[in-house]
Amino acid sequence: MSQIHVTTTINGDATEFLCEPEETLLDVLRDRLGLTGSKEGCGTGDCGACSVTVDGRLVCSCLMLGAEAQGARVETIEGMADGDDLHPLQQTFLDHAGLQCGICTPGILVAAKSLLERNPAPSEEEVRYWLAGNLCRCTGYDKIVRAVMAAADDMRRAS
């Protein structure tokens, strides 16, 4: 079966890839493009470890075919830091120990960034609802939520 040629933009870079029809965007990111920051937790859209944004919309990359990314603008965890400068969310996750094993962390950072772009001053409840699709089996979520709230504060002060 012939592969599909897809032209897309990933973290601001024009990117082309070939993929099989059944390959998910997550498969393509990890196995074809070497962008292994997005994790496969469940593969069924329940855990959020594969979260990316597509045309500015937060999605599970495991629930999207690679072929569907044609013409789309994809942002992954690899595009979050600016060179060696961490994004404020990445810094507050370190400061607040918002991670332990780290598997859920890229997805949570991408999801939290998407929230703060829409809502720079979320309430704790808003953070918890927004991140309800990102499962963490280590932290109990409190540190994650505090880290997101702290990053929101930092970003508001900086702007």
Added chain:
Amino acid sequence: MRYEAPDSIEGAVGLLARTPGACHVLAGGTDLLVRLRSETLEPETILDIKRIPGMHEITPEDGGWRIGAAVSGAQINEHDGLCADWPGVAEAVGLIGSTQIQGRATLAGNLCNASPAADSVPAMVAAGALARIAGPDGTRDVPVAEVPTGPGKTSLDTGEFIASIFLPARPERSGDAYLRFIPRTEMDIAVVGCAVSLTLDADSTVDSARVALGAVGPTVVEVETAAEALVGTQVREGAQQQLATVCSAAARPIDDKRGTEHFRTHVAGVLARRAAAIAYARAKGDRA
């Protein structure tokens, strides 16, 4: 497997007609990709309808709203005009899954997946929504309630797909609401769902109503006796009690790990009266 992404409805219908083997339509993919992965579906072709113009759009039409088959739950809940007209439909679709799922999941997909517990379906039925079905003979509009025929089954013929959902013009002094019971605060499947849409006359008496239940039968249940219980009332205690009684009587749930038959039957009535109270307050213009 092949992947096809036609750029017109005619192209999609043509592919559906002439593609050998199983062909499945892809909109948001939040159900389809899970089934592909679990290999409960092994289609020869995936037909992605998202490159067809209009599929991502919410457009005003005859005072109502036409919602393309690929419009996501997030898009619906960001649309002020649609949310003002049909808050019950918006809140029902907004209850489905996480933020990530909301970024992709669609009304048309929720309908075609044909789960008895689909949240948006009772809300669409109560709203009097129409599904526009495209097929080899052109398009036809059918009431949403006529699409699901059983768990996982629809009345769509081979070669047909849903191109859009139409929510009609909302009459003056009307409101709708959807409530569901789940054992958690979110991210779960409805144990029971109930949608109520009603229109009042000038003295705040219910003039017409539609009530639909989810997850208490093999398909969505429109409860005509519930509409009768509301019409001519101001949704006070007596009317609410009668509404609860007839909704519980109309429920034909199964017993399973998420809820017993007895519990679901009771909750159908409880949710109906609560949803009716919210819909009534919205119809009167109270903020709810």
